[in-house]
Amino acid sequence: MGKYLAALAVSGPLYMILLFFVETNTFWKLKTRFADFWTKQKLATCxxxxxxxxxxxxxxxxxxxxxxxxxxxxxxxxxxxxxxxxxxxxxxxxxxxxxxxxxxxxxxxxxxxxxxxxxxxxxxxxxxxxxxxxxxxxxxxxxxxxxxxxxxxxxxxxxxxxxxxxxxxxxxxxxxxxxxxxxxxxxxxxxxxxxxxxxxxxxxxxxxxxxxxxxxxxxxxxxxxxxxxxxxxxxxxxxxxxxxxxxxxxxxxxxxxxxxxxxxxxxxxxxxxxxxxxxxxxxxxxxxxxxxxxxxxxxxxxSGYSLRAKVRSEGQQEALQEFKAFVDLTFSGSVLEDEHQGMVQYHLPGHNLTWAKVFGILEQAKKKYMLEDYSVSQVSxxxxxxxxxxxxxxxxxxxxxxxxx
Missing domain, CATH: 3.40.50.300 (P-loop containing nucleotide triphosphate hydrolases)
Known part of the structure; x- marks a missing residue:
């Protein structure tokens, strides 16, 4: 039995010390410091x-x-x-x-x-x-x-x-x-x-x-x-x-x-x-x-506004072309982002434009260009x-x- 008792006498304290290190997070702290050292070395190549x-x-x-x-x-x-x-x-x-x-x-x-x-x-x-x-x-x-x-x-x-x-x-x-x-x-x-x-x-x-x-x-x-x-x-x-x-x-x-x-x-x-x-x-x-x-x-x-407008179905193509020309002329720098079945979406630049000015212009153009509805919003x-x-x-x-x- 001597060799087994000797093994127990050696492994018992060894595992107790190991358990102490685990409970106090010593290995985690050493790993962190070791990782930090290597990351700083590697950072030079990043x-x-x-x-x-x-x-x-x-x-x-x-x-x-x-x-x-x-x-x-x-x-x-x-x-x-x-x-x-x-x-x-x-x-x-x-x-x-x-x-x-x-x-x-x-x-x-x-x-x-x-x-x-x-x-x-x-x-x-x-x-x-x-x-x-x-x-x-x-x-x-x-x-x-x-x-x-x-x-x-x-x-x-x-x-x-x-x-x-x-x-x-x-x-x-x-x-x-x-x-x-x-x-x-x-x-x-x-x-x-x-x-x-x-x-x-x-x-x-x-x-x-x-x-x-x-x-x-x-x-x-x-x-x-x-x-x-x-x-x-x-x-x-x-x-x-x-x-x-x-x-x-x-x-x-x-x-x-x-x-x-x-x-x-x-x-x-x-x-x-x-x-x-x-x-x-x-x-x-x-x-x-x-x-x-x-x-x-x-x-x-x-900066700027997003304009969505839909033209009525009667005489849609002609009214749509006229409205697009109106937007290009009135809102300098506007960008046509989408056009589909009488509906257009524009991005209007925000320089010298206010909500009141945009809505005022579009209200006047609503009847003239046969707009069914329109919406103006900020950029999302x-x-x-x-x-x-x-x-x-x-x-x-x-x-x-x-x-x-």
Missing amino acids: KVALVPEDQDVAKEAKMIQTNLGQLCEKNPLVVKEMSKIYVKKVALLAVNKVSFTVQAQECFGLLGLNGAGKSSIFTMLTGEKPITSGDAFIKGLSISSDVGKVRKWIGYCPQFDALLNFMTGREMLVMYARIRGIPERHISVCVDQIVDDLAMDTYADELVKTYSGGNKRKLSASIALIGEPALIFLDEPSTGMDPVARRLFWNAVGWVRESGKAIIITSHSMEECEALCTRLAIMVQGQFKCLGSPQHLKSKFG LEDIFLSFANPVPLVKGEDQQEQAE
């Missing part, structure tokens, strides 16, 4: 395109640089020059010195193409992956050094559903309510309320594995909202939802925001961003290209997004940025 920084983005970064302490006390989230580099065959800069704040009762939107760095920001803010450089503060606590304390303030709906197939939706909500520390006597009321708000009554007691994709997204969003965390991350939460469920979800997010919570949401739906976001940023290749409220971005980058948020989201390679390969995401 060619970053230098682009002029938007004035609003620079102003936000400067404000955080000079008033970091005060902002951390007042705001649920402060991000200071946060960057993420993935080390593979080449250094891949997924997020490049992003700085922003999110206030209480604010819904902050992140817009960008696939691979722009939105999900990379979420993985760093939730502590899933380490921050390469910079830092972020939630309720005044640093994510880099206090990630365990930070997570109790966070609600997170990931891009891909992380659900247990052999539990019902109601059971999962009860489980997360207990994890959130909601008193047992209040759990049933909280769960019933959120099930009712998102119209999940009919399938709340069925196994998750029987859910459709849209219903799984509703459950994931419900888990993020339950317990009223101070900061809520929603990564494309309404993907796959039907229109009714999406509208109910928007209402629920609006109520949560008005209760004093801070929300960060990513979405490819411009309609959703306009309905929910009080401020938003458009990301391209890991950088913020613009920052502000939807109306501010429309006023700053969406989607048009502004498309103008920024021009895929220009940031590093050696265009597909490498998508791979990083």
